Amino acid sequence: MSHTLQKKICLLGDFAVGKTSLVRRFVEGRFDDRYLSTIGVKISRRALTRPYGTLNFLVWDLAGGENYESHSSYLAGVAGALIVCDLTRRVTMAALQRYTSQLRAVNPKTVCVYLGNKADVLDRQIPEADLQMLCANFLGGPYLLTSARTGENVEAAFTLLAEQIEQA
Amino acid sequence: MSTTRVTSALDELALRALSRQHPVAYAEISPALQIVHHSSNFLDLLGLPAQPIVGLSLTAVLEEFIGAEDALQQVLTQKAADFELERISRARPDGQEIFIRFHISPLEDLPPGSGLLLLVQDTTAITIIEQHLMQDRNELRLVQMDLAKANADLQRLNDYKSFLISMVAHDLRSPVNAISGYAELTLEDLLPEISADRARGLQMVAAMSSRLARLIDNLLDLDQIERGQLKLQLEPCQPNEILPAVVEELQPLITSREVKLLWRLAPDLPSLSADLARLTQIFYNLLSNAVKYTTDGGEIRVTTQATPENLSISIFNSGRGMTESQLKNLFRLYYRTEEARQSKVAGTGLGLFIVKTLVEAHHGQVTAESEVGRGSTFTVRLPRNLGVRL
Numbered sequence: 083m084s085h086t087l088q089k090k091i092c093l094l095g096d097f098a099v100g101k102t103s104l105v106r107r108f109v110e111g112r113f114d115d116r117y118l119s120t121i122g123v124k125i126s127r128r129a130l131t132r133p134y135g136t137l138n139f140l141v142w143d144l145a146g147g148e149n150y151e152s153h154s155s156y157l158a159g160v161a162g163a164l165i166v167c168d169l170t171r172r173v174t175m176a177a178l179q180r181y182t183s184q185l186r187a188v189n190p191k192t193v194c195v196y197l198g199n200k201a202d203v204l205d206r207q208i209p210e211a212d213l214q215m216l217c218a219n220f221l222g223g224p225y226l227l228t229s230a231r232t233g234e235n236v237e238a239a240f241t242l243l244a245e246q247i248e249q250a
Numbered sequence: 251m252s253t254t255r256v257t258s259a260l261d262e263l264a265l266r267a268l269s270r271q272h273p274v275a276y277a278e279i280s281p282a283l284q285i286v287h288h289s290s291n292f293l294d295l296l297g298l299p300a301q302p303i304v305g306l307s308l309t310a311v312l313e314e315f316i317g318a319e320d321a322l323q324q325v326l327t328q329k330a331a332d333f334e335l336e337r338i339s340r341a342r343p344d345g346q347e348i349f350i351r352f353h354i355s356p357l358e359d360l361p362p363g364s365g366l367l368l369l370v371q372d373t374t375a376i377t378i379i380e381q382h383l384m385q386d387r388n389e390l391r392l393v394q395m396d397l398a399k400a401n402a403d404l405q406r407l408n409d410y411k412s413f414l415i416s417m418v419a420h421d422l423r424s425p426v427n428a429i430s431g432y433a434e435l436t437l438e439d440l441l442p443e444i445s446a447d448r449a450r451g452l453q454m455v456a457a458m459s460s461r462l463a464r465l466i467d468n469l470l471d472l473d474q475i476e477r478g479q480l481k482l483q484l485e486p487c488q489p490n491e492i493l494p495a496v497v498e499e500l501q502p503l504i505t506s507r508e509v510k511l512l513w514r515l516a517p518d519l520p521s522l523s524a525d526l527a528r529l530t531q532i533f534y535n536l537l538s539n540a541v542k543y544t545t546d547g548g549e550i551r552v553t554t555q556a557t558p559e560n561l562s563i564s565i566f567n568s569g570r571g572m573t574e575s576q577l578k579n580l581f582r583l584y585y586r587t588e589e590a591r592q593s594k595v596a597g598t599g600l601g602l603f604i605v606k607t608l609v610e611a612h613h614g615q616v617t618a619e620s621e622v623g624r625g626s627t628f629t630v631r632l633p634r635n636l637g638v639r640l
């Protein structure tokens with residue numbers, strides 16, 4: 083018998099790494115080139131079909147950078163997180179560990195999937211090997227290279243997060 | 251009217267005034283996290299449909315609290331003072347985006363576990379202003395990052411260019427010096443025996459290879475300057491002696507151009523402490539420019555003067571002169587005026603840049619004055635008592 087689950091997930095990462103674009107691609111299936119800073123939180127929904135039934139994702143798109151840091155209440159009850167860096171800005175990779183620590187301080191068992199976004203851009207500052215090494219040795223979670231612009235691996239990223247949540 | 255009633259009325263007025271700025275609504279939440287009661291504006295403020303919600307669970311009405319049940323229990327039992335969510339984006343039925351602040355606290359003056367008060371505030375106006383500020387700041391940061399990256403790329407390219415120039419110049423220097431030296435020796439040895447045509451040919455080889463050697467030296471100097479490795483070896487120098495020696499080196503060119511050279515050397519010019527080779531190079535670059543850019547049959551005036559603080563060396567040429575904007579750019583690296591580029595006068599735009607750098611390394615100053623059609627004067631002022639910047 084199929085059943086329905088509901089999980090709160092969030093996207094974390096520095097400003098302008100493409101969190102809102104990833105959500106828009108996942109929820110609405112489209113991409114907008116304009117950069118509009120997210121302030122506070124925008125919550126979206128999307129249902130994923132899973133072998134057991136339906137998984138309803140409540141996706142919390144949080145403001146990047148220091149804009150949300152004092153609001154740990156946003157992170158209450160988060161089952162999983164996509165923690166995003168921008169492959170064209172190396173400094174955003176260094177921040178992955180900080181976001182992971184902040185999230186785990188509120189939810190010690192939350193699962194994380196790490197995304198190197200803007201994979202369609204050729205001028206990368208972060209080689210995949212560096213992200214792989216960071217995730218394997220320090221962050222302890224899987225990673226994917228994504229592009230909100232082309233849609234590359236966006237569906238896969240949310241599906242991978244669903245699998246991680248189900249296995250936790 | 252009792253004091254309590256007056257206070258309550260004032261509170262109400264204050265609440266209404268505040269509410270006009272930032273609309274506020276409230277709801278009472280039961281220990282089971284169900285809505286017990288709410289203000290009349292609650293549904294409208296949140297953009298919810300006008301349907302009964304009393305008795306429904308908080309999370310069924312407001313999905314923002316899904317996942318926050320444990321945190322709310324902490325507030326209910328007064329283990330936490332409150333729970334707050336700020337700047338939550340919501341869409342009204344007409345699609346308009348609004349921003350809401352939720353604040354949940356225990357019901358006042360009641361035992362722990364009695365219930366919760368949910369205050370809802372519309373903070374759209376202030377949040378939109380904050381959003382604009384944040385947008386500007388983030389865009390500025392992105393531009394800064396792009397600029398820093400472009401700067402680093404340029405620096406890398408510049409380093410590579412310097413490396414190439416330095417390598418090529420070093421490799422060229424020995425063969426060019428050999429060509430120049432042997433051309434001069436051959437000319438000296440064979441001059442009595444060879445025809446005038448052959449002698450002119452050999453003179454040309456000697457002059458061209460000598461020019462090439464100077465160009466290579468300039469490139470190597472530029473490399474030293476860019477790497478901050480310029481070093482001066484100070485010794486007493488007398489400009490009144492150095493200048494004629496430089497002119498002697500340029501004499502063939504001066505003669506061929508039929509340029510008239512006038513000397514106005516101060517008779518008691520004191521010596522100064524400077525790097526002889528570099529000072530010679532400064533004078534050579536300025537004098538060779540003066541000869542190159544003076545019209546045939548023109549005039550060059552070399553003047554030296556002393557003041558209590560400085561020695562001043564001026565070189566005037568009666569060339570075509572320059573405009574104000576050309577003068578402003580004259581000492582920039584690789585700068586040549588449009589007229590110079592279109593003329594037959596060979597040049598690289600290195601000479602005056604090197605002059606300026608060398609003069610400044612001696613704590614001096616070089617200036618240029620010019621007027622179109624009236625010639626140009628370059629003046630070097632060097633301190634008599636030098637504290638050298640290395």
